[in-house]
Amino acid sequence: MSKALSIFDTTLRDGTQGEGISLSADDKLKIATKLDQLGVHYIEGGIPGSNTKDIEFFRRVKDLGLRAKVTAFGSTRRKDSVAAQDANLNRIIDSGVYAATLVGKSWDFHVHTALQTSLEENLAMIFDSISYLKQKGLEVIFDAEHFFDGYKHNPEYALSVMKKAEEAGADWLVMCDTNGGTLPHEVHGIVSVLSERVKQAMLGIHTHNDCELAVANSLSAVQAGAQQIQGTINGYGERCGNANLCSIIPTLQLKMGYEVLETDKLAQLTNTARYISEIANVHMPNNQPYVGTSAFAHKGGIHVSAILRDSRTYEHVAPETVGNKQRVLVSELAGQSNIVSKAQDMGIAFDPSHEDTKQVMSKVKDLEHQGYQFEAADASLELLLREANGEITELFVFESFKMLVEKTAGRPVVSEAFVKIKIDGASVYTAAEGNGPVNALDNALRKALINYYPRLQDIHLSDYKVRVLDEMDATASKVRVLIETRDLTSSWNTVGVSSNVIEASWEALVDSIRYTLLGQTKLQGQHEVASERGGIVNH
Known part of the structure; x- marks a missing residue:
């Protein structure tokens, strides 16, 4: 029986911290609608009151009738203050959301260096802030910043942070690999320890990609007991980006047996990724797994010959399951199968045994040797094939x-x-x-x-x-x-x-x-x- 997981999308908040990404309120509302159609469970909208765009977003998003839970982001109360008088916490409440994401320190180094306060006061800040929001009827997702680094430096304190958040009533305890430097085996071991200590709250994972391991770390955390995965579409985010939900979702669902999205929703993944890249005005890498234009593209003649018999020979999943499609490329590496397959896609009758097919293949290779690139110029290729076919x-x-x-x-x-x-x-x-x-x-x-x-x-x-x-x-x-x-x-x-x-x-x-x-x-x-x-x- 498949196990249900919760997908928490932070494209509109953490994703916008990526270099070159700036979204208007209209952009954010369009993306939120698209994410809701995909079927994610949480959409983190931003920081209420931090800027006019986020203020407008939270005011207007209520009218969209989204099924996903829209969350507002903020930090724990300031040191040596009262939660009920904290402006950031009250702006979360005033935004009208039903769920809040609170970030707090879990690394003693950060408590002393960044907050410049005591370990005891940091625990009080976490407890007071979560308790206040719970009193106001909000679901609270606690993001333990630098949790893995904190655990490796001072495991007892990092665990005490999570225990204090649970005592305050946090619904989710999310372990953040904020610097992106933790390895998958470390993630698995640490999540396993926390999983044994937590009694009521559910666990989540939030990873960054500084070692190209954000996806692997997220999957490792799930195997160790995490039930919520935080990430962004196309991996947008600060520095090297966040965990890429476009890779995590299909891997969990198609390969690991977890219930993530409804089956028909999974087929919207490629369209969603490309739509959001257009809104964000950020080019999607062609070789992005699952949703990239090259994810199911075949160039080598031997490969193409095999996939024409059975696509499983060189495709780990059927491209249609994620809304993508198989592509056969024609280049200097192409064999006869490439030409025939491409011609069939264009509605051109090509006889593989005919001498014309060999001549076309020879001409394509000669032109590519001169510098032509037909992989990215299907229209020029079609004209070439139709000319060779005498049309x-x-x-x-x-x-x-x-x-x-x-x-x-x-x-x-x-x-x-x-x-x-x-x-x-x-x-x-x-x-x-x-x-x-x-x-x-x-x-x-x-x-x-x-x-x-x-x-x-x-x-x-x-x-x-x-x-x-x-x-x-x-x-x-x-x-x-x-x-x-x-x-x-x-x-x-x-x-x-x-x-x-x-x-x-x-x-x-x-x-x-x-x-x-x-x-x-x-x-x-x-x-x-x-x-x-x-x-x-x-x-």
Whole structure:
């Protein structure tokens, strides 16, 4: 029978202490809603009264009707004072939450150095603060800061802190590895000791990732008796981050037999992680376990051949269980299986025994040797495969383009592009300005094609990246340009490579337009546009 655990998400409080993360009140409310839909049990909203954003959050979150318990964070009363007169404690009560997280010192070194008070007064601060909040009807989660370091330095005092918190009525005793330096076997041993001493309160774990062990330490604590796991989505947090709930939740549920989230909720994990990364404006690592775009990506030909027979050969869980998906990458390491699988995903009929398949594979490897990267440019790859499959023919012919970039003193740089192409045998010559060379080229090419292909009005470039491939050649280096293009419903990526950044940009730009009109052709039977790399059109 599975054992129930409690997930405590502190993305909105501890997660915002991560470098480069700043959330508005609206951001925090959106994230809280998403976390509630995922099914976490506690959402720590922040510190009431500490800033206007948190004040607004606690005022508005009541109207969301969340199932999760929203908690407010604060510290124990000040030394040599009265809990009922402590401003921080009263702000927690006034916030209207039903649960509070109180942090207190459990390392004697911190009591003497940071609080500059006696060990006895620290115990009184903990007892008084928890008792006061319990009298007000709140559920109290006591976070014992630096508990593991405190235990290793003075085990009896660290345990006495937890005992005092339990006597005061704390519902949860949470052991914090605040500096992130404890090892999994140490966590297991210390949690086991506390588990034997605690009679009424439940145990929780809060770890940091300074040794890349936050997830492992959290799992170790659960095995030793912890019932609540605190962490953040994507591991956001101070320094090296907090324990990553996106790794902890599926590991507990899929591998360790614990009841964490409802099964259908677990399938929302990837979407939740990516949604929150967008709101936080922090790039998610591609190789993040379970939810990263590369978590179930396969590149080696032998691997792909095997997963096409049975995905269990190279996948430890089914990607769909966490809302992710399997991806087959095409690169210089690709085998025939990669090409065939990718073509099938795109709806292209490819015969593995046909000579064309081998030629395409050879061409892909040659292009990647030159610096092209099709892993991140599926649209360019699809055009290549459809061309090889004989699905596209020439429609427009590239003839030339010219660039003019002018900078005058006291005035901004002006970029102007001149593009000449041939459509149905007729020359079309256009000129356009832009806020840079690539934007000017984009505007000029669209101007030449828009009357023939009105669909181009619906797309825009949403991202542009340049990567230097040969750093030793300095400004003469070959570069790779990746362009992301969007319309009202989707996005696609294209690639170009050259020792000239404008030429590389042009290749990627033309492919983005070709792909745009390829989709239009499939849906509406219209013509496709071609590039100078083959002048092709779907028909």
